[in-house]
Amino acid sequence: MSSATVDVTGAPPRTTSPDEIRRGERERRARDNRIGWAFVAPFVVVFVMFLIWPLVHGFYLSFTAESITGAGGELIGFDNYAEALRDPIMWRSLLNTLWFTVLSTIPLVIVSLILALLVHQGLPGQWLWRLSFFMPFLLASTVAAQFWIWMYNPQLGLVNYVLGAVGVEQIAWLQDPQWAMLAVVVMTLWWTVGFNFLLYLTALQNIPEQQYEASALDGAGRWRQLRSITIPQLGPTTVLIVILQILASLKVFDQIYIMTQGGPGGATRPVVQYVFESGFTGYRFGYASAIAYIFFALIVIISIGQMRLTTRRSA
Structure with a gap:
Protein backbone atom coordinates (compact mmCIF):
# COMPACT_ATOMS: atom_id res chain seq x y z
CA MET A 1 0.00 0.00 0.00
CA ILE A 52 31.49 -8.76 35.00
CA TRP A 53 35.26 -8.31 34.85
CA PRO A 54 35.83 -9.01 38.59
CA LEU A 55 33.69 -12.16 38.28
CA VAL A 56 35.61 -13.42 35.28
CA HIS A 57 39.01 -12.46 36.67
CA GLY A 58 38.20 -13.92 40.09
CA PHE A 59 37.17 -17.20 38.48
CA TYR A 60 40.47 -17.27 36.61
CA LEU A 61 42.41 -16.55 39.81
CA SER A 62 40.77 -19.53 41.49
CA PHE A 63 42.79 -21.78 39.15
CA THR A 64 46.10 -20.08 40.00
CA ALA A 65 48.43 -19.82 42.98
CA GLU A 66 48.54 -16.00 42.78
CA SER A 67 49.28 -14.11 45.99
CA ILE A 68 48.56 -10.53 46.99
CA THR A 69 52.04 -9.58 45.76
CA GLY A 70 51.22 -10.80 42.24
CA ALA A 71 53.60 -13.76 42.45
CA GLY A 72 52.59 -17.33 41.67
CA GLY A 73 50.17 -16.53 38.87
CA GLU A 74 50.71 -19.82 37.08
CA LEU A 75 47.77 -22.14 36.48
CA ILE A 76 47.48 -25.01 38.98
CA GLY A 77 44.16 -26.48 37.86
CA PHE A 78 41.67 -27.53 40.51
CA ASP A 79 44.24 -27.69 43.34
CA ASN A 80 42.69 -24.73 45.18
CA TYR A 81 39.22 -26.28 45.01
CA ALA A 82 40.52 -29.65 46.20
CA GLU A 83 42.32 -27.99 49.12
CA ALA A 84 39.24 -25.97 50.04
CA LEU A 85 37.03 -29.06 50.11
CA ARG A 86 39.52 -30.66 52.53
CA ASP A 87 39.85 -27.52 54.67
CA PRO A 88 38.06 -27.98 58.05
CA ILE A 89 38.13 -24.21 58.68
CA MET A 90 36.28 -23.59 55.42
CA TRP A 91 33.61 -26.14 56.32
CA ARG A 92 33.24 -24.74 59.83
CA SER A 93 32.89 -21.17 58.53
CA LEU A 94 30.34 -22.41 56.02
CA LEU A 95 28.35 -24.12 58.78
CA ASN A 96 28.57 -20.94 60.88
CA THR A 97 27.13 -18.99 57.97
CA LEU A 98 24.26 -21.43 57.50
CA TRP A 99 23.57 -21.49 61.25
CA PHE A 100 23.49 -17.70 61.38
CA THR A 101 21.10 -17.69 58.39
CA VAL A 102 18.71 -20.06 60.15
CA LEU A 103 18.87 -18.21 63.47
CA SER A 104 18.35 -14.78 61.92
CA THR A 105 15.87 -15.40 59.10
CA ILE A 106 13.07 -16.93 61.19
CA PRO A 107 12.82 -14.16 63.85
CA LEU A 108 13.37 -11.42 61.28
CA VAL A 109 10.28 -12.62 59.41
CA ILE A 110 8.09 -13.29 62.45
CA VAL A 111 9.02 -10.20 64.49
CA SER A 112 8.67 -7.86 61.52
CA LEU A 113 5.21 -9.29 60.80
CA ILE A 114 4.12 -8.82 64.43
CA LEU A 115 5.39 -5.23 64.51
CA ALA A 116 3.63 -4.42 61.23
CA LEU A 117 0.37 -5.91 62.50
CA LEU A 118 0.55 -3.91 65.73
CA VAL A 119 1.15 -0.63 63.93
CA HIS A 120 -1.48 -1.39 61.28
CA GLN A 121 -4.10 -2.01 63.97
CA GLY A 122 -3.88 1.66 64.93
CA LEU A 123 -1.58 2.04 67.93
CA PRO A 124 -1.53 5.59 69.35
CA GLY A 125 1.34 7.66 67.96
CA GLN A 126 1.87 5.57 64.84
CA TRP A 127 4.54 7.90 63.45
CA LEU A 128 6.64 7.33 66.58
CA TRP A 129 6.33 3.54 66.35
CA ARG A 130 7.22 3.53 62.65
CA LEU A 131 10.21 5.76 63.27
CA SER A 132 11.36 3.65 66.22
CA PHE A 133 11.15 0.37 64.32
CA PHE A 134 12.78 1.67 61.13
CA MET A 135 15.41 4.05 62.52
CA PRO A 136 18.03 1.38 63.44
CA PHE A 137 18.06 0.20 59.82
CA LEU A 138 19.45 3.61 58.81
CA LEU A 139 22.51 3.19 61.03
CA ALA A 140 25.84 2.12 59.56
CA SER A 141 26.95 -1.38 60.49
CA THR A 142 29.89 -0.03 62.47
CA VAL A 143 27.65 2.23 64.58
CA ALA A 144 25.07 -0.49 65.26
CA ALA A 145 27.77 -3.06 66.10
CA GLN A 146 29.63 -0.69 68.44
CA PHE A 147 26.39 0.18 70.21
CA TRP A 148 25.76 -3.49 70.96
CA ILE A 149 29.36 -4.11 71.98
CA TRP A 150 28.72 -1.64 74.79
CA MET A 151 25.37 -3.27 75.54
CA TYR A 152 27.04 -6.69 75.83
CA ASN A 153 29.93 -5.51 78.00
CA PRO A 154 30.21 -8.16 80.77
CA GLN A 155 30.76 -5.64 83.59
CA LEU A 156 29.08 -2.41 82.47
CA GLY A 157 26.66 -3.45 79.73
CA LEU A 158 22.93 -2.86 79.98
CA VAL A 159 22.08 -6.47 79.06
CA ASN A 160 23.92 -7.97 82.02
CA TYR A 161 22.63 -5.18 84.28
CA VAL A 162 19.03 -6.07 83.46
CA LEU A 163 19.70 -9.81 83.83
CA GLY A 164 21.50 -9.21 87.09
CA ALA A 165 18.46 -7.38 88.42
CA VAL A 166 16.44 -10.58 88.06
CA GLY A 167 19.14 -12.78 89.56
CA VAL A 168 20.88 -14.05 86.40
CA GLU A 169 24.67 -14.36 86.54
CA GLN A 170 26.80 -12.21 84.26
CA ILE A 171 27.46 -13.64 80.81
CA ALA A 172 30.41 -12.79 78.57
CA TRP A 173 28.19 -12.60 75.50
CA LEU A 174 30.80 -11.96 72.84
CA GLN A 175 33.58 -13.97 74.49
CA ASP A 176 31.66 -17.18 75.17
CA PRO A 177 31.39 -19.60 72.19
CA GLN A 178 28.01 -20.73 73.49
CA TRP A 179 26.46 -17.25 73.34
CA ALA A 180 28.47 -15.28 70.77
CA MET A 181 26.44 -16.26 67.70
CA LEU A 182 23.13 -15.67 69.48
CA ALA A 183 24.36 -12.24 70.58
CA VAL A 184 25.16 -11.30 66.99
CA VAL A 185 21.76 -12.57 65.84
CA VAL A 186 19.96 -10.40 68.43
CA MET A 187 21.96 -7.37 67.27
CA THR A 188 21.12 -8.15 63.63
CA LEU A 189 17.44 -8.52 64.50
CA TRP A 190 17.36 -5.08 66.17
CA TRP A 191 19.37 -3.51 63.34
CA THR A 192 17.59 -4.84 60.23
CA VAL A 193 14.02 -5.70 61.29
CA GLY A 194 12.86 -2.23 60.22
CA PHE A 195 13.23 -2.99 56.52
CA ASN A 196 11.07 -6.11 56.67
CA PHE A 197 8.63 -4.25 58.92
CA LEU A 198 8.23 -1.57 56.26
CA LEU A 199 7.59 -4.15 53.53
CA TYR A 200 4.93 -5.88 55.62
CA LEU A 201 3.29 -2.60 56.60
CA THR A 202 3.04 -1.56 52.95
CA ALA A 203 1.51 -4.92 52.03
CA LEU A 204 -1.02 -4.65 54.87
CA GLN A 205 -2.12 -1.23 53.69
CA ASN A 206 -2.75 -2.64 50.20
CA ILE A 207 -5.22 -5.29 51.40
CA PRO A 208 -8.75 -4.12 50.41
CA GLU A 209 -10.73 -3.06 53.45
CA GLN A 210 -13.87 -4.49 51.85
CA GLN A 211 -12.63 -8.01 52.54
CA TYR A 212 -12.54 -7.36 56.28
CA GLU A 213 -15.95 -5.68 56.20
CA ALA A 214 -17.51 -8.59 54.33
CA SER A 215 -15.98 -11.15 56.69
CA ALA A 216 -17.17 -9.14 59.71
CA LEU A 217 -20.72 -9.30 58.36
CA ASP A 218 -20.34 -13.09 58.24
CA GLY A 219 -19.32 -13.11 61.90
CA ALA A 220 -15.53 -13.48 61.51
CA GLY A 221 -13.48 -12.16 64.40
CA ARG A 222 -9.99 -10.67 64.33
CA TRP A 223 -8.20 -14.02 64.64
CA ARG A 224 -10.31 -15.52 61.88
CA GLN A 225 -9.61 -12.53 59.67
CA LEU A 226 -5.90 -12.83 60.42
CA ARG A 227 -5.82 -16.52 59.45
CA SER A 228 -8.14 -16.35 56.44
CA ILE A 229 -7.44 -12.92 54.96
CA THR A 230 -4.30 -11.23 56.26
CA ILE A 231 -1.82 -14.11 56.24
CA PRO A 232 -2.82 -15.43 52.76
CA GLN A 233 -2.74 -11.91 51.30
CA LEU A 234 0.76 -11.42 52.71
CA GLY A 235 2.03 -14.61 51.06
CA PRO A 236 3.93 -12.94 48.17
CA THR A 237 5.48 -10.40 50.53
CA THR A 238 6.55 -13.16 52.91
CA VAL A 239 8.22 -15.07 50.07
CA LEU A 240 10.06 -11.91 49.01
CA ILE A 241 11.22 -11.17 52.55
CA VAL A 242 12.40 -14.74 53.12
CA ILE A 243 14.41 -14.73 49.89
CA LEU A 244 15.98 -11.34 50.58
CA GLN A 245 16.73 -12.26 54.18
CA ILE A 246 18.37 -15.57 53.32
CA LEU A 247 20.59 -13.94 50.70
CA ALA A 248 21.51 -11.11 53.08
CA SER A 249 22.28 -13.50 55.95
CA LEU A 250 24.45 -15.73 53.76
CA LYS A 251 26.62 -12.69 52.98
CA VAL A 252 27.01 -11.66 56.64
CA PHE A 253 30.37 -10.14 57.48
CA ASP A 254 30.32 -6.61 58.93
CA GLN A 255 28.68 -7.06 62.31
CA ILE A 256 30.41 -10.36 63.07
CA TYR A 257 33.83 -9.01 62.15
CA ILE A 258 33.35 -5.86 64.21
CA MET A 259 31.81 -7.54 67.26
CA THR A 260 33.74 -10.83 67.52
CA GLN A 261 36.36 -10.88 64.72
CA GLY A 262 35.02 -14.36 63.99
CA GLY A 263 35.73 -15.66 67.48
CA PRO A 264 35.91 -16.86 70.06
CA GLY A 265 37.86 -19.74 68.57
CA GLY A 266 36.21 -19.36 65.19
CA ALA A 267 32.74 -19.93 66.66
CA THR A 268 31.23 -17.07 64.68
CA ARG A 269 33.56 -16.83 61.66
CA PRO A 270 31.42 -16.67 58.47
CA VAL A 271 32.67 -17.88 55.12
CA VAL A 272 32.99 -14.33 53.78
CA GLN A 273 35.40 -13.52 56.59
CA TYR A 274 37.43 -16.63 55.81
CA VAL A 275 37.65 -15.51 52.18
CA PHE A 276 38.88 -12.11 53.41
CA GLU A 277 41.42 -13.68 55.76
CA SER A 278 42.71 -16.11 53.12
CA GLY A 279 43.17 -13.36 50.55
CA PHE A 280 44.34 -10.36 52.59
CA THR A 281 45.86 -11.98 55.68
CA GLY A 282 47.12 -15.22 54.19
CA TYR A 283 48.01 -13.44 50.90
CA ARG A 284 46.49 -16.29 48.85
CA PHE A 285 44.24 -14.67 46.28
CA GLY A 286 43.86 -17.86 44.26
CA TYR A 287 42.76 -19.93 47.25
CA ALA A 288 40.41 -17.19 48.49
CA SER A 289 38.83 -17.02 45.03
CA ALA A 290 38.23 -20.78 45.03
CA ILE A 291 36.45 -20.59 48.41
CA ALA A 292 34.39 -17.63 47.15
CA TYR A 293 33.22 -19.57 44.09
CA ILE A 294 32.36 -22.64 46.14
CA PHE A 295 30.23 -20.36 48.29
CA PHE A 296 28.77 -18.74 45.18
CA ALA A 297 27.75 -22.16 43.87
CA LEU A 298 26.02 -22.87 47.21
CA ILE A 299 24.07 -19.59 46.97
CA VAL A 300 23.00 -20.44 43.40
CA ILE A 301 21.78 -23.86 44.51
CA ILE A 302 19.82 -22.36 47.42
CA SER A 303 18.32 -19.69 45.14
CA ILE A 304 17.23 -22.27 42.56
CA GLY A 305 15.69 -24.40 45.31
CA GLN A 306 13.79 -21.39 46.64
CA MET A 307 12.52 -20.49 43.17
CA ARG A 308 11.29 -24.02 42.50
CA LEU A 309 9.64 -24.25 45.89
CA THR A 310 7.94 -20.89 45.40
CA THR A 311 6.79 -21.80 41.89
CA ARG A 312 5.43 -25.13 43.08
CA ARG A 313 3.44 -23.49 45.89
CA SER A 314 2.08 -20.84 43.53
CA ALA A 315 0.93 -23.54 41.11
Missing part, protein backbone atom coordinates in the same frame (compact mmCIF):
# COMPACT_ATOMS: atom_id res chain seq x y z
CA SER A 2 1.41 3.41 -0.97
CA SER A 3 0.80 6.91 0.33
CA ALA A 4 0.52 10.14 -1.63
CA THR A 5 1.93 13.53 -0.70
CA VAL A 6 -0.19 16.54 -1.71
CA ASP A 7 1.76 19.43 -3.26
CA VAL A 8 0.05 22.85 -2.87
CA THR A 9 1.90 24.18 -5.95
CA GLY A 10 -0.23 22.03 -8.22
CA ALA A 11 2.42 19.46 -9.09
CA PRO A 12 1.24 15.89 -9.31
CA PRO A 13 1.33 14.03 -5.98
CA ARG A 14 4.44 11.95 -5.24
CA THR A 15 3.78 8.33 -4.34
CA THR A 16 5.84 6.73 -1.54
CA SER A 17 6.57 3.12 -2.30
CA PRO A 18 6.34 0.33 0.31
CA ASP A 19 10.12 -0.15 0.09
CA GLU A 20 10.69 3.48 0.98
CA ILE A 21 8.31 3.18 3.92
CA ARG A 22 10.11 0.10 5.21
CA ARG A 23 13.50 1.78 4.69
CA GLY A 24 12.34 4.79 6.66
CA GLU A 25 11.12 2.58 9.50
CA ARG A 26 14.45 0.74 9.58
CA GLU A 27 16.34 4.03 9.70
CA ARG A 28 14.10 5.30 12.49
CA ARG A 29 14.60 2.11 14.53
CA ALA A 30 18.36 2.28 13.95
CA ARG A 31 18.40 5.90 15.11
CA ASP A 32 16.35 5.02 18.20
CA ASN A 33 18.71 2.14 18.97
CA ARG A 34 21.75 4.40 18.71
CA ILE A 35 20.16 6.93 21.04
CA GLY A 36 19.19 4.15 23.45
CA TRP A 37 22.69 2.68 23.50
CA ALA A 38 24.13 6.17 24.06
CA PHE A 39 22.05 6.46 27.25
CA VAL A 40 22.80 2.89 28.37
CA ALA A 41 26.53 2.95 27.55
CA PRO A 42 27.72 4.55 30.85
CA PHE A 43 25.88 1.93 32.90
CA VAL A 44 27.16 -0.90 30.68
CA VAL A 45 30.75 0.30 31.07
CA VAL A 46 30.45 0.51 34.86
CA PHE A 47 28.62 -2.85 34.99
CA VAL A 48 31.34 -4.59 32.99
CA MET A 49 34.23 -2.94 34.87
CA PHE A 50 32.96 -3.49 38.40
CA LEU A 51 30.88 -6.69 38.12
Whole structure:
Protein backbone atom coordinates (compact mmCIF):
# COMPACT_ATOMS: atom_id res chain seq x y z
CA MET A 1 0.00 0.00 0.00
CA SER A 2 1.41 3.41 -0.97
CA SER A 3 0.80 6.91 0.33
CA ALA A 4 0.52 10.14 -1.63
CA THR A 5 1.93 13.53 -0.70
CA VAL A 6 -0.19 16.54 -1.71
CA ASP A 7 1.76 19.43 -3.26
CA VAL A 8 0.05 22.85 -2.87
CA THR A 9 1.90 24.18 -5.95
CA GLY A 10 -0.23 22.03 -8.22
CA ALA A 11 2.42 19.46 -9.09
CA PRO A 12 1.24 15.89 -9.31
CA PRO A 13 1.33 14.03 -5.98
CA ARG A 14 4.44 11.95 -5.24
CA THR A 15 3.78 8.33 -4.34
CA THR A 16 5.84 6.73 -1.54
CA SER A 17 6.57 3.12 -2.30
CA PRO A 18 6.34 0.33 0.31
CA ASP A 19 10.12 -0.15 0.09
CA GLU A 20 10.69 3.48 0.98
CA ILE A 21 8.31 3.18 3.92
CA ARG A 22 10.11 0.10 5.21
CA ARG A 23 13.50 1.78 4.69
CA GLY A 24 12.34 4.79 6.66
CA GLU A 25 11.12 2.58 9.50
CA ARG A 26 14.45 0.74 9.58
CA GLU A 27 16.34 4.03 9.70
CA ARG A 28 14.10 5.30 12.49
CA ARG A 29 14.60 2.11 14.53
CA ALA A 30 18.36 2.28 13.95
CA ARG A 31 18.40 5.90 15.11
CA ASP A 32 16.35 5.02 18.20
CA ASN A 33 18.71 2.14 18.97
CA ARG A 34 21.75 4.40 18.71
CA ILE A 35 20.16 6.93 21.04
CA GLY A 36 19.19 4.15 23.45
CA TRP A 37 22.69 2.68 23.50
CA ALA A 38 24.13 6.17 24.06
CA PHE A 39 22.05 6.46 27.25
CA VAL A 40 22.80 2.89 28.37
CA ALA A 41 26.53 2.95 27.55
CA PRO A 42 27.72 4.55 30.85
CA PHE A 43 25.88 1.93 32.90
CA VAL A 44 27.16 -0.90 30.68
CA VAL A 45 30.75 0.30 31.07
CA VAL A 46 30.45 0.51 34.86
CA PHE A 47 28.62 -2.85 34.99
CA VAL A 48 31.34 -4.59 32.99
CA MET A 49 34.23 -2.94 34.87
CA PHE A 50 32.96 -3.49 38.40
CA LEU A 51 30.88 -6.69 38.12
CA ILE A 52 31.49 -8.76 35.00
CA TRP A 53 35.26 -8.31 34.85
CA PRO A 54 35.83 -9.01 38.59
CA LEU A 55 33.69 -12.16 38.28
CA VAL A 56 35.61 -13.42 35.28
CA HIS A 57 39.01 -12.46 36.67
CA GLY A 58 38.20 -13.92 40.09
CA PHE A 59 37.17 -17.20 38.48
CA TYR A 60 40.47 -17.27 36.61
CA LEU A 61 42.41 -16.55 39.81
CA SER A 62 40.77 -19.53 41.49
CA PHE A 63 42.79 -21.78 39.15
CA THR A 64 46.10 -20.08 40.00
CA ALA A 65 48.43 -19.82 42.98
CA GLU A 66 48.54 -16.00 42.78
CA SER A 67 49.28 -14.11 45.99
CA ILE A 68 48.56 -10.53 46.99
CA THR A 69 52.04 -9.58 45.76
CA GLY A 70 51.22 -10.80 42.24
CA ALA A 71 53.60 -13.76 42.45
CA GLY A 72 52.59 -17.33 41.67
CA GLY A 73 50.17 -16.53 38.87
CA GLU A 74 50.71 -19.82 37.08
CA LEU A 75 47.77 -22.14 36.48
CA ILE A 76 47.48 -25.01 38.98
CA GLY A 77 44.16 -26.48 37.86
CA PHE A 78 41.67 -27.53 40.51
CA ASP A 79 44.24 -27.69 43.34
CA ASN A 80 42.69 -24.73 45.18
CA TYR A 81 39.22 -26.28 45.01
CA ALA A 82 40.52 -29.65 46.20
CA GLU A 83 42.32 -27.99 49.12
CA ALA A 84 39.24 -25.97 50.04
CA LEU A 85 37.03 -29.06 50.11
CA ARG A 86 39.52 -30.66 52.53
CA ASP A 87 39.85 -27.52 54.67
CA PRO A 88 38.06 -27.98 58.05
CA ILE A 89 38.13 -24.21 58.68
CA MET A 90 36.28 -23.59 55.42
CA TRP A 91 33.61 -26.14 56.32
CA ARG A 92 33.24 -24.74 59.83
CA SER A 93 32.89 -21.17 58.53
CA LEU A 94 30.34 -22.41 56.02
CA LEU A 95 28.35 -24.12 58.78
CA ASN A 96 28.57 -20.94 60.88
CA THR A 97 27.13 -18.99 57.97
CA LEU A 98 24.26 -21.43 57.50
CA TRP A 99 23.57 -21.49 61.25
CA PHE A 100 23.49 -17.70 61.38
CA THR A 101 21.10 -17.69 58.39
CA VAL A 102 18.71 -20.06 60.15
CA LEU A 103 18.87 -18.21 63.47
CA SER A 104 18.35 -14.78 61.92
CA THR A 105 15.87 -15.40 59.10
CA ILE A 106 13.07 -16.93 61.19
CA PRO A 107 12.82 -14.16 63.85
CA LEU A 108 13.37 -11.42 61.28
CA VAL A 109 10.28 -12.62 59.41
CA ILE A 110 8.09 -13.29 62.45
CA VAL A 111 9.02 -10.20 64.49
CA SER A 112 8.67 -7.86 61.52
CA LEU A 113 5.21 -9.29 60.80
CA ILE A 114 4.12 -8.82 64.43
CA LEU A 115 5.39 -5.23 64.51
CA ALA A 116 3.63 -4.42 61.23
CA LEU A 117 0.37 -5.91 62.50
CA LEU A 118 0.55 -3.91 65.73
CA VAL A 119 1.15 -0.63 63.93
CA HIS A 120 -1.48 -1.39 61.28
CA GLN A 121 -4.10 -2.01 63.97
CA GLY A 122 -3.88 1.66 64.93
CA LEU A 123 -1.58 2.04 67.93
CA PRO A 124 -1.53 5.59 69.35
CA GLY A 125 1.34 7.66 67.96
CA GLN A 126 1.87 5.57 64.84
CA TRP A 127 4.54 7.90 63.45
CA LEU A 128 6.64 7.33 66.58
CA TRP A 129 6.33 3.54 66.35
CA ARG A 130 7.22 3.53 62.65
CA LEU A 131 10.21 5.76 63.27
CA SER A 132 11.36 3.65 66.22
CA PHE A 133 11.15 0.37 64.32
CA PHE A 134 12.78 1.67 61.13
CA MET A 135 15.41 4.05 62.52
CA PRO A 136 18.03 1.38 63.44
CA PHE A 137 18.06 0.20 59.82
CA LEU A 138 19.45 3.61 58.81
CA LEU A 139 22.51 3.19 61.03
CA ALA A 140 25.84 2.12 59.56
CA SER A 141 26.95 -1.38 60.49
CA THR A 142 29.89 -0.03 62.47
CA VAL A 143 27.65 2.23 64.58
CA ALA A 144 25.07 -0.49 65.26
CA ALA A 145 27.77 -3.06 66.10
CA GLN A 146 29.63 -0.69 68.44
CA PHE A 147 26.39 0.18 70.21
CA TRP A 148 25.76 -3.49 70.96
CA ILE A 149 29.36 -4.11 71.98
CA TRP A 150 28.72 -1.64 74.79
CA MET A 151 25.37 -3.27 75.54
CA TYR A 152 27.04 -6.69 75.83
CA ASN A 153 29.93 -5.51 78.00
CA PRO A 154 30.21 -8.16 80.77
CA GLN A 155 30.76 -5.64 83.59
CA LEU A 156 29.08 -2.41 82.47
CA GLY A 157 26.66 -3.45 79.73
CA LEU A 158 22.93 -2.86 79.98
CA VAL A 159 22.08 -6.47 79.06
CA ASN A 160 23.92 -7.97 82.02
CA TYR A 161 22.63 -5.18 84.28
CA VAL A 162 19.03 -6.07 83.46
CA LEU A 163 19.70 -9.81 83.83
CA GLY A 164 21.50 -9.21 87.09
CA ALA A 165 18.46 -7.38 88.42
CA VAL A 166 16.44 -10.58 88.06
CA GLY A 167 19.14 -12.78 89.56
CA VAL A 168 20.88 -14.05 86.40
CA GLU A 169 24.67 -14.36 86.54
CA GLN A 170 26.80 -12.21 84.26
CA ILE A 171 27.46 -13.64 80.81
CA ALA A 172 30.41 -12.79 78.57
CA TRP A 173 28.19 -12.60 75.50
CA LEU A 174 30.80 -11.96 72.84
CA GLN A 175 33.58 -13.97 74.49
CA ASP A 176 31.66 -17.18 75.17
CA PRO A 177 31.39 -19.60 72.19
CA GLN A 178 28.01 -20.73 73.49
CA TRP A 179 26.46 -17.25 73.34
CA ALA A 180 28.47 -15.28 70.77
CA MET A 181 26.44 -16.26 67.70
CA LEU A 182 23.13 -15.67 69.48
CA ALA A 183 24.36 -12.24 70.58
CA VAL A 184 25.16 -11.30 66.99
CA VAL A 185 21.76 -12.57 65.84
CA VAL A 186 19.96 -10.40 68.43
CA MET A 187 21.96 -7.37 67.27
CA THR A 188 21.12 -8.15 63.63
CA LEU A 189 17.44 -8.52 64.50
CA TRP A 190 17.36 -5.08 66.17
CA TRP A 191 19.37 -3.51 63.34
CA THR A 192 17.59 -4.84 60.23
CA VAL A 193 14.02 -5.70 61.29
CA GLY A 194 12.86 -2.23 60.22
CA PHE A 195 13.23 -2.99 56.52
CA ASN A 196 11.07 -6.11 56.67
CA PHE A 197 8.63 -4.25 58.92
CA LEU A 198 8.23 -1.57 56.26
CA LEU A 199 7.59 -4.15 53.53
CA TYR A 200 4.93 -5.88 55.62
CA LEU A 201 3.29 -2.60 56.60
CA THR A 202 3.04 -1.56 52.95
CA ALA A 203 1.51 -4.92 52.03
CA LEU A 204 -1.02 -4.65 54.87
CA GLN A 205 -2.12 -1.23 53.69
CA ASN A 206 -2.75 -2.64 50.20
CA ILE A 207 -5.22 -5.29 51.40
CA PRO A 208 -8.75 -4.12 50.41
CA GLU A 209 -10.73 -3.06 53.45
CA GLN A 210 -13.87 -4.49 51.85
CA GLN A 211 -12.63 -8.01 52.54
CA TYR A 212 -12.54 -7.36 56.28
CA GLU A 213 -15.95 -5.68 56.20
CA ALA A 214 -17.51 -8.59 54.33
CA SER A 215 -15.98 -11.15 56.69
CA ALA A 216 -17.17 -9.14 59.71
CA LEU A 217 -20.72 -9.30 58.36
CA ASP A 218 -20.34 -13.09 58.24
CA GLY A 219 -19.32 -13.11 61.90
CA ALA A 220 -15.53 -13.48 61.51
CA GLY A 221 -13.48 -12.16 64.40
CA ARG A 222 -9.99 -10.67 64.33
CA TRP A 223 -8.20 -14.02 64.64
CA ARG A 224 -10.31 -15.52 61.88
CA GLN A 225 -9.61 -12.53 59.67
CA LEU A 226 -5.90 -12.83 60.42
CA ARG A 227 -5.82 -16.52 59.45
CA SER A 228 -8.14 -16.35 56.44
CA ILE A 229 -7.44 -12.92 54.96
CA THR A 230 -4.30 -11.23 56.26
CA ILE A 231 -1.82 -14.11 56.24
CA PRO A 232 -2.82 -15.43 52.76
CA GLN A 233 -2.74 -11.91 51.30
CA LEU A 234 0.76 -11.42 52.71
CA GLY A 235 2.03 -14.61 51.06
CA PRO A 236 3.93 -12.94 48.17
CA THR A 237 5.48 -10.40 50.53
CA THR A 238 6.55 -13.16 52.91
CA VAL A 239 8.22 -15.07 50.07
CA LEU A 240 10.06 -11.91 49.01
CA ILE A 241 11.22 -11.17 52.55
CA VAL A 242 12.40 -14.74 53.12
CA ILE A 243 14.41 -14.73 49.89
CA LEU A 244 15.98 -11.34 50.58
CA GLN A 245 16.73 -12.26 54.18
CA ILE A 246 18.37 -15.57 53.32
CA LEU A 247 20.59 -13.94 50.70
CA ALA A 248 21.51 -11.11 53.08
CA SER A 249 22.28 -13.50 55.95
CA LEU A 250 24.45 -15.73 53.76
CA LYS A 251 26.62 -12.69 52.98
CA VAL A 252 27.01 -11.66 56.64
CA PHE A 253 30.37 -10.14 57.48
CA ASP A 254 30.32 -6.61 58.93
CA GLN A 255 28.68 -7.06 62.31
CA ILE A 256 30.41 -10.36 63.07
CA TYR A 257 33.83 -9.01 62.15
CA ILE A 258 33.35 -5.86 64.21
CA MET A 259 31.81 -7.54 67.26
CA THR A 260 33.74 -10.83 67.52
CA GLN A 261 36.36 -10.88 64.72
CA GLY A 262 35.02 -14.36 63.99
CA GLY A 263 35.73 -15.66 67.48
CA PRO A 264 35.91 -16.86 70.06
CA GLY A 265 37.86 -19.74 68.57
CA GLY A 266 36.21 -19.36 65.19
CA ALA A 267 32.74 -19.93 66.66
CA THR A 268 31.23 -17.07 64.68
CA ARG A 269 33.56 -16.83 61.66
CA PRO A 270 31.42 -16.67 58.47
CA VAL A 271 32.67 -17.88 55.12
CA VAL A 272 32.99 -14.33 53.78
CA GLN A 273 35.40 -13.52 56.59
CA TYR A 274 37.43 -16.63 55.81
CA VAL A 275 37.65 -15.51 52.18
CA PHE A 276 38.88 -12.11 53.41
CA GLU A 277 41.42 -13.68 55.76
CA SER A 278 42.71 -16.11 53.12
CA GLY A 279 43.17 -13.36 50.55
CA PHE A 280 44.34 -10.36 52.59
CA THR A 281 45.86 -11.98 55.68
CA GLY A 282 47.12 -15.22 54.19
CA TYR A 283 48.01 -13.44 50.90
CA ARG A 284 46.49 -16.29 48.85
CA PHE A 285 44.24 -14.67 46.28
CA GLY A 286 43.86 -17.86 44.26
CA TYR A 287 42.76 -19.93 47.25
CA ALA A 288 40.41 -17.19 48.49
CA SER A 289 38.83 -17.02 45.03
CA ALA A 290 38.23 -20.78 45.03
CA ILE A 291 36.45 -20.59 48.41
CA ALA A 292 34.39 -17.63 47.15
CA TYR A 293 33.22 -19.57 44.09
CA ILE A 294 32.36 -22.64 46.14
CA PHE A 295 30.23 -20.36 48.29
CA PHE A 296 28.77 -18.74 45.18
CA ALA A 297 27.75 -22.16 43.87
CA LEU A 298 26.02 -22.87 47.21
CA ILE A 299 24.07 -19.59 46.97
CA VAL A 300 23.00 -20.44 43.40
CA ILE A 301 21.78 -23.86 44.51
CA ILE A 302 19.82 -22.36 47.42
CA SER A 303 18.32 -19.69 45.14
CA ILE A 304 17.23 -22.27 42.56
CA GLY A 305 15.69 -24.40 45.31
CA GLN A 306 13.79 -21.39 46.64
CA MET A 307 12.52 -20.49 43.17
CA ARG A 308 11.29 -24.02 42.50
CA LEU A 309 9.64 -24.25 45.89
CA THR A 310 7.94 -20.89 45.40
CA THR A 311 6.79 -21.80 41.89
CA ARG A 312 5.43 -25.13 43.08
CA ARG A 313 3.44 -23.49 45.89
CA SER A 314 2.08 -20.84 43.53
CA ALA A 315 0.93 -23.54 41.11
